[in-house]
Amino acid sequence: MPTITKPLTPTTIGNLKPKTxxxxxSDGGCTGLFIEVMPSGSKIWRYRYTLNGERQSPVTIGSYPSITIEAARERGRKYAAMVAQGISPVTDAKKDRGAALALDTVKAFGVHWFETQIADKSEDYSKTTLRTLEKDIYPMIGNKPIGDVTSGDVLAICDKIKGRGSPxxxxxxxxxxxxLYDYAIDRQVVVTINPAKMLVARFIATQSSRERVLSPEEIGKVLRAVYLSDMVxxxxxxxxLLCITMVRxxxxxxxxxxxxxxxxGIWRIPAERMxxxxxxxxxxxxQAVGLFKELKALATSEVYVxxxxxxxEDKxxxxxxxxQAIKILDMDVQHFVLHDFRRTASTHLHEMGMSSDAIEKALAHKIGGIKGIYNRALYAEERKKLLQLWADFVDAQIENGRTSIIGNFSRTE
Structure with missing residues (x-):
């Protein structure tokens, strides 16, 4: 006898607790409708369906309780009718969400952005983002229409945070x-100008070498300058390699x-050097394998790379x-030292949503608690993925703005 799915109620939904x-x-009140519980505790309505015999990715309806149970079912039935006619509901779902959000405030859109784009990223990344929204952004501009925020508003937020000694x-x-605004612009939600993009990072806070994070543009500038220089x-x-391997x-x-x-594709660094x-x-x-193989072809030592x-003496x-090699380069990148490559990689990989633990392992940082007991193979697949992702990202920055041939370091299959 088939299992009968009961319709969701406010009590049922309230009892759904977040997990890792x-x-x-699923909702028994509308076929295909389900609510997804995020690790952050947010609950998102989605609709799953099959079109032309193939299972499609679920479409997002919106967050609960902003979208009530009955409103979600109404949307689900609307999309079911479209599917029955052989029409994908994706475009209509985007329009429905856009219509609901078009005149909303920064906080309303921020909640939507967080729940649909950030909540299922790594725990550290999502928690840090949510804390920034709730502590610093919403109190100052949360009630403003999303299209009314100016670069001055963003600067005021930054100045207030700097005033408490947190650049x-x-x-x-x-x-x-x-x-947040990149996403709003991509979704064509009222705004066409990103007020934060107009503020240059180095003008918001002067970074010391221990805090320095290169922007994507600066990564490209540094490595293009390296390859165009006359160093050996x-x-x-x-x-x-120092940039893309994340080693010291x-x-x-x-x-x-x-x-x-x-x-x-493994470099085993012995304990005595760590x-x-x-x-x-x-x-x-x-890319790293290719660079090391080139070094092998140029090798003048059987021991040292x-x-x-x-x-x-062979040393x-x-x-x-x-x-010294980096100091003499002609490049417009301020307050940069080589150790900043590691912090830069960590920052951008966190922004890409990669696992915080995998990033820490790739940096050879100690992970506290029970997680720190596991063996060296922990997160191996994630570390392979993130180091390849990082090398590809760095390649893209080198290519951006390149005017001279400096070598081909693109990923090869």
Whole structure:
């Protein structure tokens, strides 16, 4: 006997508690309608359907309780009627959401943006974003119509946060508003200008070297300048690798050929060379493998990947070599040191929604609590994915604005 799905009620929905991963609960009051419970506790109405014999991705109706049970069922029945005629409800669903949001406030649209775009990202990323919205953004502009916010409003938010001694939180608030408005513009919701995009990050807060995060444009500027300079080829490749492998400078310059398995795409850094005194595996992107193979072809040492060019002793390059190489570059990028590559990678990968734990593992940071007990293979697949994603992202920034041939580092299949 088939299981009968009961219609959802306010009590039933109220009893749905968040879990580590989002999960659906079907509504017996409308075929195809379900509510999805996010790890943050938000609840989103969606409608699943099959068109032309193929299961389609569910369409989003909206958040509960903003969209009531009856309103969600009404939408579900409307979309079911369209599907019965062989018509995809996707376009109508977007229009329905847009119509509901067109004249809404920043907070109303922010709630929608968070629930549909951010809530199912990594826990740290979603919590940080939500805290920024609720603590800094909504109190100042939450009640303003989304189309009325100016760059002056965003600057006022940033200045207030800086006033309490938190310049990095000010930058974070600017970035959250920027992403929210990017989404609003993409969805054609009233606004056509992003008020946060008009504010240059370095004018919001002066970053010290320990806080510096390169923008995508600055990543491109740095590496284009590297490849267009007259420094020796191994140093150019070293700086590129320092960016895309997320390792520390000391770990790279002391690298030995015996540590690499190019077939498996793994670099095993021994414990004695690691800050935490524990062996660290770097899952190499296709770009990193290609760069290391080029270095192998240029090798003048059977031991070291980056041998010193002078003297008879076989030893790695001096610890200041790469610092000096970057200092003499002609580039319009301020307050940048090599260690900022790691922070830059971490920041952008978090913004892409990658797992915070996987990022921390890739950086060889210690993860506290029970998670820190697991072996080195933990998050291996996620780390492979994020390091390849990061190398692809860096490639794209090098290509942006390139006017000279500096090499082909694109991902190859």
């Amino acid at each position: 991963n989002r999960y659906p609960k 990095q939180a000010a930058l974070l608030a600017r970035n959250v508003i920027k992403r 080829r191994p140093n150019k490749l070293a700086l590129h 400078k000391s770990e790279l310059r002391n690298a030995e050929w015996s540590e690499f398995d190019f077939e498996a 800050k935490k005194e524990k062996e660290h595996w770097v899952y190499l992107s296709t 980056f041998p010193a060019r002078h003297g008879r 790695p390059i001096c610890k200041t070599t790469l610092n």
